[in-house]
Amino acid sequence: MNTISLEQALAITDGALQRGREVSAAPLTVAVLDSAGVLVSLQREDTASLMRPDIAIAKAWGSIALGRSSRGLAEMAEARPGFMQSLNTLGEGKVLPAPGGVLIRNDNHLIIGAVGITGDLSDVDEACAVAGIEKIGLKADCS
Template identity: 40%
Template sequence: MTTALAPGRYAIAQGKAYGAVMLGMPGSAQMARAESQAYFIACANGALGGQMIPVPGGVLIKDKKGAVMGAVGVTGDSSDNDAAAAMAGVEATGLTGEA
């Protein structure tokens, strides 16, 4: 049985990456912050046009000196597996990720 990719997943993956780069923290840290300070994450998401998805799967990409270069977002499995897949992809390029 073949399952088609739901088109909404592209926006979810982008939202995970967007939140990571805009807040300077990976999705796992965003989720922890949302659990402890839900009002802050809700307001930040509002300020960012509702585009961030604050869950694991948004991974910061860093160069060899630790400077943030951008982020990648992965979705389609559990959030923890999404983060692991994103980290594997980042590390395969020789860069460092923060999940």
């Protein structure tokens, strides 16, 4: 398997939203992208604000584009803000360096997609992404 399937993406989304309900998270939006950065699944809970889909996609897209979690991108942005600004310019503004974007890896450690979640605190968003990925037996990469 080289990329995430629709069935897997929907199961990840369900698992992430379930975890959000378990921890009483604010309304979440979950985007799942395949290994080429193409949107496979997008779900927005009721009352989630207007920009949430764009934010979720940007967290996941940046992770796919740069091969690291959006937490790793946030750390990079803090250490080298000029470089991150240049990367975001090259990426036409599609990179959001804030936790909540998590790479999805298969058993061979290959990146097969990414999840981006927004709606609550970034650490909660990230934890929900990890829960969704692990629920279906794949590996979540937050590095």
